[in-house]
Amino acid sequence: MRRGSVRVRLTLWNVAVVALVLxxxxxxxxxxxxxxxxxxxxxxxxxxxxxERGIAESLLSHGSLRGKKxxxxxxxxxxxxxxxxxxxxxxxxxxxxxxxxxxQLEEELQRPGWFDKTGRPVNPLSVPQPxxxxxxxxxxxxxxxxxxxxxxxxxxxxxxxPARSQGAIVAIIQVVGSLEGVETMTRGLxxxxxxxxxxALVAVGLAGAFLTRRGLxxxxxxxDATAELGTKDLSRRLPVSGGDEFTELAxxxxxxxxxxxxxxxxxxxTNRSLEETNRALQAAYERQRRFTADASHELRTPLAExxxxxxxxxCTEGTAEEYRDALRVVDRSLDSMGxxxxxxxxxxxxxxxxxxxxxxxxxxxxxxxxxxxxAAKELGDRLDWAKPAASLVVRGDAEHLVRLFRNLLExxxxxxxxxxRISVEARxxxxxxxxxxxxxxxxxxxEHLPHLGERFYRVDPSRTRSQGGVGLGLxxxxxxxxxxxxxxxxxxxxxxxxxxxxxxxxx
Numbered sequence: 220m221r222r223g224s225v226r227v228r229l230t231l232w233n234v235a236v237v238a239l240v241l242x243x244x245x246x247x248x249x250x251x252x253x254x255x256x257x258x259x260x261x262x263x264x265x266x267x268x269x270x271e272r273g274i275a276e277s278l279l280s281h282g283s284l285r286g287k288k289x290x291x292x293x294x295x296x297x298x299x300x301x302x303x304x305x306x307x308x309x310x311x312x313x314x315x316x317x318x319x320x321x322x323q324l325e326e327e328l329q330r331p332g333w334f335d336k337t338g339r340p341v342n343p344l345s346v347p348q349p350x351x352x353x354x355x356x357x358x359x360x361x362x363x364x365x366x367x368x369x370x371x372x373x374x375x376x377x378x379x380x381p382a383r384s385q386g387a388i389v390a391i392i393q394v395v396g397s398l399e400g401v402e403t404m405t406r407g408l409x410x411x412x413x414x415x416x417x418x419a420l421v422a423v424g425l426a427g428a429f430l431t432r433r434g435l436x437x438x439x440x441x442x443d444a445t446a447e448l449g450t451k452d453l454s455r456r457l458p459v460s461g462g463d464e465f466t467e468l469a470x471x472x473x474x475x476x477x478x479x480x481x482x483x484x485x486x487x488x489t490n491r492s493l494e495e496t497n498r499a500l501q502a503a504y505e506r507q508r509r510f511t512a513d514a515s516h517e518l519r520t521p522l523a524e525x526x527x528x529x530x531x532x533x534c535t536e537g538t539a540e541e542y543r544d545a546l547r548v549v550d551r552s553l554d555s556m557g558x559x560x561x562x563x564x565x566x567x568x569x570x571x572x573x574x575x576x577x578x579x580x581x582x583x584x585x586x587x588x589x590x591x592x593x594a595a596k597e598l599g600d601r602l603d604w605a606k607p608a609a610s611l612v613v614r615g616d617a618e619h620l621v622r623l624f625r626n627l628l629e630x631x632x633x634x635x636x637x638x639x640r641i642s643v644e645a646r647x648x649x650x651x652x653x654x655x656x657x658x659x660x661x662x663x664x665x666e667h668l669p670h671l672g673e674r675f676y677r678v679d680p681s682r683t684r685s686q687g688g689v690g691l692g693l694x695x696x697x698x699x700x701x702x703x704x705x706x707x708x709x710x711x712x713x714x715x716x717x718x719x720x721x722x723x724x725x726x
Contacts, residue, residue: 225435233427234420241419245412252408256401257376261365264378267394271331272382275392279341280384324371325397332393333382341390350393354379358391367398374398437465441472454480521552528552580726581617583645583652584609590624591643597632604643611645613652614726615703623699626692627656627719634660634717647725651705656719663711696721 333342336359338349349355354364354377364379375395382390437457444455456476457469525548532545584607591602613620624643631641639659646653693709700707704724711717 225438229431229435230424230427233431234424237423238416238420241412241416245409245416248412249405249409253401253405256404257367257398260376260396260398260401261378264365264376264394264396267331268378268380268392271333271394272380272392275333275342275382275390276384279382279389324373328370328375328395328397332391334391334393336388336391349391350375350395351377351379354393355391358393359388361388368395370395374402437469441468444472444476521555525549525552579614579616580612581615581620582609583607583611583613583654583723586613586617586620587624587643587645587654589621590628593621593625594628594632597629598641601632601635601637601639601641602628602643603640605645607645611647611652612726613703613723615705615723616699619699620703620723623696623721624654624656626696627721630692631656631658631660631717631719634658634663636660639716650725652723652725654721654723656721657716659716662713662715663709663717664713668709668711 327346330344330346331342332349333340333345334349334355335341336355338352338355340347350370351364351366351368354366354368357364358379358381361381363381364377366377368375368377370377375397377393377395379391379393381388382392440457444457456473459466459469459473528545528548532542537545587604587607591598591604628641628643635641635658641656641658644655644657697707700721700723706722708720708722709717710720
């Protein structure tokens with residue numbers, strides 16, 4: 220057990236409490252034993268006193284012990300050897316023997332004291348002086364005295380009472396008994412209790428340590444469970460059994476652990492959401508930065524072309540035809556910038572959720588025919604397609620849908636050789652219409668497919684605007700399809716061509 224632990228403190232408290240109980244028990248037992256032994260001695264002294272007082276009252280009432288010069292021996296007294304009073308010669312001999320053997324004090328304690336009110340003996344067998352003059356004075360006043368005194372350095376128990384004759388006090392009788400026997404027995408009892416208390420305290424300490432260990436076992440389990448609770452594992456629970464305070468504590472601990480686990484899971488989810496939001500914001504910022512840079516570059520190219528043409532025309536003298544050629548170049552550049560600006564505005568509205576879309580029923584056959592007419596110059600004779608039924612109507616803005624399929628056809632033309640083919644097919648699948656634009660071009664590498672919808676993204680960065688466009692066509696197609704409630708998917712295999720699948724809801 221660690222020093223200062225709860226287990227040690229509880230064990231020490233148990234031992235201290237038991238020690239206090241033992242001390243209290245020992246003091247009480249010591250007091251009761253001494254009281255009973257003293258009471259037993261008092262009873263013996265009462266019997267001796269009553270016997271002596273009876274004799275004194277009987278003798279002194281007849282004047283048997285009175286003389287003119289005080290106390291003197293009488294004949295009747297000599298003849299009462301068997302009644303408790305020794306004959307004077309025999310008593311004197313006995314006294315000489317006791318003094319010779321060094322037991323005078325013991326002999327005095329066994330002798331009674333018969334005194335008058337002044338303290339003079341009235342019996343030749345009496346001790347020569349009162350055991351206690353204070354008790355003598357009180358008994359002379361009529362009191363019956365019982366007290367403990369010290370006589371010649373030894374504790375004794377005293378009984379002092381008046382002897383009366385015809386209502387008058389004729390003598391004071393005092394008897395004593397030694398308390399050494401009481402002291403000896405109480406000391407022995409104290410020693411016995413002390414000897415028994417030591418092993419009892421050791422036994423209590425061992426038992427207390429064992430019981431404390433058993434009682435604090437749930438606390439150890441709580442401590443272990445708390446130590447095992449970590450930021451990665453909050454599933455630890457305490458066993459619940461019984462109906463005591465530890466059971467309630469275990470229930471509260473488990474409830475707290477469940478709340479912590481739920482809170483930590485929520486915090487982790489929040490952190491993941493924040494991380495995802497942060498990544499999304501960073502990606503959006505990167506797209507915005509790249510979009511701005513690409514848009515600036517794409518606008519700068521036709522602007523530079525127009526500026527160069529006009530500058531050359533203004534600095535040199537030319538013919539009317541040369542000026543017309545310069546104006547054609549400027550017009551072409553302005554058309555290119557106009558289309559690019561329109562595309563950028565359309566994408567900006569789409570990002571802001573303000574897509575200018577007139578949702579209505581549109582005839583799919585007319586949409587596809589119009590798209591092929593606008594892209595006919597680029598398509599040439601490479602288009603193969605089966606016109607859908609005139610009754611096939613989809614939900615969406617017809618003008619935007621025409622732009623969607625025109626962009627897909629122009630994009631297919633850019634990636635299909637002169638001897639390749641481009642086909643358009645429409646079919647109905649439940650409440651959806653699927654239109655596929657398939658080309659037999661070189662195909663697109665798998666690593667480029669996830670980025671085809673990104674703005675200004677080109678599969679081959681080395682391609683110029685005249686060869687590959689500005690990279691906004693597929694982005695616009697995705698935005699139009701989503702705004703009409705549809706979807707756009709691209710599948711491609713290198714060397715086998717590309718399939719663009721547009722799904723639209725039926726009106």
